[in-house]
Amino acid sequence: MEPLEGVANEQDQSQLAALNFKAFLLKRSTKTNLSLYDHLTRVLIKVMDERPDNAADVFEDLSLEVKRSQLQDRQSTLRPSPEPTAALTLAQQQKGLFSQGAGDEQEEGLVETPLPNLAEQSFFFEQVGVGLGREETQRIFLALKQLVDTHLLQRCRFWGKILGTEANYTVAEVEYRDGAEEEEGEAEETHEDEEKEGEAREKDEEEVVEEVDPLPKSTYKPPPTVPKEPRGSGTNKFTYFACREPGLPWVRLPDVTPAQITVARQIRKLFTGQLDAPVVSYPPFPGNEANYLRAQIARISASTQVSPLGFYHFDEEEGEEEEGGRDNFVENLNFEGISVQEMAESLSAWVHHVQHINKQGRCVWVNLAEKTEEDFEEEAEEEEKEEQPDEPEPEVGPPLLTPLSEDAEINNTPPWSIRLSSHLIPQYAVAYVRSNLWPGAHAYACGRKFENIYIGWGLKFLGEPYTPPVLPQPQQAYPSGPEITEALDPSLEEEQALKAALEEQQAAQEENEGLEAEEEEEEEEDD
Amino acid sequence: MDSDTLHYSLDLVSGNGLTLTTEQRAALQTSLVILKRNYKFNRVLFWGRILGMKSDYYIAQGIGEDEMSDRKCLYSFNCIDWHLLPPATDALIEEVAVATKGCFTGDPSHEYEQTETRRLGEGDEPVEEEVMVKVNEEKRLAVTVFIIDKEVAVVPRGAYMKNPNGTVQTNRSFEGLNPYEAGKLRNYLHFSEPKNLKKKSILEMADLNPSIDFLDPLSEDIPKGSWSLQFEQGSRVCMIRSLLWQGLTFFHMPMTPQHGYIYTGQGLKSLDLPFML
Numbered sequence: 006m007e008p009l010e011g012v013a014n015e016q017d018q019s020q021l022a023a024l025n026f027k028a029f030l031l032k033r034s035t036k037t038n039l040s041l042y043d044h045l046t047r048v049l050i051k052v053m054d055e056r057p058d059n060a061a062d063v064f065e066d067l068s069l070e071v072k073r074s075q076l077q078d079r080q081s082t083l084r085p086s087p088e089p090t091a092a093l094t095l096a097q098q099q100k101g102l103f104s105q106g107a108g109d110e111q112e113e114g115l116v117e118t119p120l121p122n123l124a125e126q127s128f129f130f131e132q133v134g135v136g137l138g139r140e141e142t143q144r145i146f147l148a149l150k151q152l153v154d155t156h157l158l159q160r161c162r163f164w165g166k167i168l169g170t171e172a173n174y175t176v177a178e179v180e181y182r183d184g185a186e187e188e189e190g191e192a193e194e195t196h197e198d199e200e201k202e203g204e205a206r207e208k209d210e211e212e213v214v215e216e217v218d219p220l221p222k223s224t225y226k227p228p229p230t231v232p233k234e235p236r237g238s239g240t241n242k243f244t245y246f247a248c249r250e251p252g253l254p255w256v257r258l259p260d261v262t263p264a265q266i267t268v269a270r271q272i273r274k275l276f277t278g279q280l281d282a283p284v285v286s287y288p289p290f291p292g293n294e295a296n297y298l299r300a301q302i303a304r305i306s307a308s309t310q311v312s313p314l315g316f317y318h319f320d321e322e323e324g325e326e327e328e329g330g331r332d333n334f335v336e337n338l339n340f341e342g343i344s345v346q347e348m349a350e351s352l353s354a355w356v357h358h359v360q361h362i363n364k365q366g367r368c369v370w371v372n373l374a375e376k377t378e379e380d381f382e383e384e385a386e387e388e389e390k391e392e393q394p395d396e397p398e399p400e401v402g403p404p405l406l407t408p409l410s411e412d413a414e415i416n417n418t419p420p421w422s423i424r425l426s427s428h429l430i431p432q433y434a435v436a437y438v439r440s441n442l443w444p445g446a447h448a449y450a451c452g453r454k455f456e457n458i459y460i461g462w463g464l465k466f467l468g469e470p471y472t473p474p475v476l477p478q479p480q481q482a483y484p485s486g487p488e489i490t491e492a493l494d495p496s497l498e499e500e501q502a503l504k505a506a507l508e509e510q511q512a513a514q515e516e517n518e519g520l521e522a523e524e525e526e527e528e529e530e531d532d
Numbered sequence: 533m534d535s536d537t538l539h540y541s542l543d544l545v546s547g548n549g550l551t552l553t554t555e556q557r558a559a560l561q562t563s564l565v566i567l568k569r570n571y572k573f574n575r576v577l578f579w580g581r582i583l584g585m586k587s588d589y590y591i592a593q594g595i596g597e598d599e600m601s602d603r604k605c606l607y608s609f610n611c612i613d614w615h616l617l618p619p620a621t622d623a624l625i626e627e628v629a630v631a632t633k634g635c636f637t638g639d640p641s642h643e644y645e646q647t648e649t650r651r652l653g654e655g656d657e658p659v660e661e662e663v664m665v666k667v668n669e670e671k672r673l674a675v676t677v678f679i680i681d682k683e684v685a686v687v688p689r690g691a692y693m694k695n696p697n698g699t700v701q702t703n704r705s706f707e708g709l710n711p712y713e714a715g716k717l718r719n720y721l722h723f724s725e726p727k728n729l730k731k732k733s734i735l736e737m738a739d740l741n742p743s744i745d746f747l748d749p750l751s752e753d754i755p756k757g758s759w760s761l762q763f764e765q766g767s768r769v770c771m772i773r774s775l776l777w778q779g780l781t782f783f784h785m786p787m788t789p790q791h792g793y794i795y796t797g798q799g800l801k802s803l804d805l806p807f808m809l
Contacts, residue, residue, distance in 0.1 A: 460550075
């Protein structure tokens with residue numbers, strides 16, 4: 006009987022153990038009120054339902070998923086409504102782009118509009134591997150439409166996009182209709198004048214205080230400032246608008262000054278994405294980021310805006326060469342288009358259609374040595390005596406519509422790469438050029454159609470590490486002269502030589518005196 | 533970025549300006565499938581494109597068992613015929629650093645030459661010797677791809693995990709960062725051997741999860757600000773751009789496991805970065 010009892014006992018014990026273990030499994034967690042038994046049941050039900058591959062490998066994930074699905078139910082009632090995210094705010098702002106304006110009726114739609122066909126352009130750019138994505142392009146298209154609707158424009162073009170560290174700029178290039186610009190421009194200029202007056206007043210006040218104990222005046226004379234080019238010519242031929250995201254308001258960029266361009270050439274700085282951010286650099290940049298952006302746009306346009314040879318030509322009616330080269334060209338209506346194969350083979354089939362910016366930071370050279378009339382009268386007499394010997398030679402850049410094959414290399418890097426978009430179907434391919442000096446600048450041409458775009462960081466390729474310009478020598482506090490220069494101590498030999506010389510002199514003097522005395526004595530004797 | 537999701541990932545990173553043409557996309561979809569089978573890769577990534585003067589290099593990467601160390605690089609000109617790149621050894625990296633300069637030409641057999649003066653022997657009379665270093669462009673390409681991966685390859689935190697065997701694998705249960713966390717640079721990691729992790733104190737290590745925090749976060753990079761983090765495409769996509777290697781763009785869609793990076797650029801490191809910030 007004993008062995009049987011033993012078996013019964015063992016059975017009892019194992020049952021008891023099983024019961025105990027089940028009780029343990031059913032024990033609910035104090036935190037989540039969940040028992041392992043229920044959880045395993047649910048997981049197994051899930052496995053039965055879904056029958057995933059390699060269930061043993063992904064068991065942890067399954068278990069986690071089951072747990073998460075339960076917790077979410079419980080928390081949903083307690084969670085506060087989420088705060089509006091950045092995406093929501095932007096979406097609300099961009100919604101305006103998609104609403105049909107009041108003036109968008111069909112009759113007006115037929116009127117000629119300066120709005121470019123961005124959809125077509127982006128199609129061609131996609132062929133050459135450049136683009137911002139279709140949705141983004143569509144948003145930019147709508148934003149350009151908004152710009153055209155709100156301003157009186159004659160011409161409008163999507164210039165490109167400049168990447169920044171915090172945000173990016175979408176840039177549009179526009180030309181105002183005649184007269185429309187002044188109305189908008191005036192408001193800004195008066196504002197600038199007020200600022201200048203304010204500054205002047207401040208200076209006056211400072212001077213009054215300083216008169217008591219005047220500080221030494223600096224003798225430094227700044228080099229004469231190069232005058233700004235007027236709107237509608239040279240570097241300021243077009244007006245530029247920038248916005249951070251399509252849908253946000255367009256901001257008009259200020260006109261560029263030659264000083265800004267010359268400094269922009271010497272510095273290397275990334276854009277932050279805020280137009281009012283200061284540009285901290287050496288040499289100091291005159292203006293904030295909006296000015297810097299405008300200067301870089303001018304530089305990029307000048308070196309990378311290209312068109313097929315013959316698309317533009319100089320106006321025949323206009324007289325022969327004016328001073329500084331011709332700066333006007335018109336569209337050649339008879340232009341047939343150059344074959345794509347030809348455009349993809351030779352750089353001479355492409356020409357620049359934006360003027361070169363010279364070292365002064367202007368498209369048209371200006372003689373700084375020429376005096377204004379007032380100065381002239383004052384200095385007339387002096388001028389007559391010495392004819393200015395160093396009349397600066399006018400700097401003439403390459404004329405407009407110069408072929409790209411004339412462009413200079415930088416550090417053995419050819420400035421342009423020229424390609425065909427497809428080698429598999431060359432019949433319908435488009436030709437394109439890519440600038441190596443301004444990485445991100447592209448242009449395509451196909452028949453009569455061509456377009457330029459720049460998408461990049463707004464920095465030029467240097468081909469070598471950047472070296473900032475050296476600081477100028479500090480100005481001298483006093484003019485150097487013998488009274489403030491330290492003399493060298495004489496050496497022993499020099500000292501002895503000097504001593505010997507002095508002694509000789511003395512001896513000679515004494516002799517002389519002796520002779521004179523004798524003579525005097527003689528004279529006395531004669532008396 | 534993964535070749536399987538290439539068709540929509542490319543649209544997301546196109547904010548950079550350079551994309552692929554429709555022809556190239558179609559070609560990639562075809563050739564990468566074949567590539568995956570021929571080389572017995574687990575996964576194939578389209579790595580990016582290095583612009584040359586005459587032609588561009590398209591780079592793909594094949595991944596074996598280990599996501600991080602078991603990678604092979606291939607290049608192509610037409611996105612169809614792929615050629616294996618040599619592995620980047622330390623000696624090769626040094627040679628390339630000495631010899632190469634300027635842009636890529638687009639010809640893999642182009643030879644870069646540079647004479648270097650090396651000092652042999654130590655003490656009072658070092659012997660100067662001129663050594664001619666020759667490197668062809670294919671090797672340079674291999675080294676450039678390797679260095680870009682080493683310095684600026686990015687993954688979101690949690691997308692990869694180290695399993696107990698020490699191999700790095702994709703984390704199946706990664707569901708993406710939430711939009712708030714996605715705006716922080718510390719939630720993105722360098723996808724290369726960690727350099728600073730071992731130097732950290734126990735206190736700093738306390739919050740780290742050893743299975744997913746086995747990499748260095750981007751936020752510790754020097755100089756500060758060498759990354760640009762933005763939300764684009766209507767604030768839906770988190771874009772990270774490297775300013776050190778201009779052209780490297782990483783994207784991650786918050787709350788989805790989608791992420792990837794692509795390099796499209798000249799293959800030149802921006803050494804002027806300290807001046808540009």
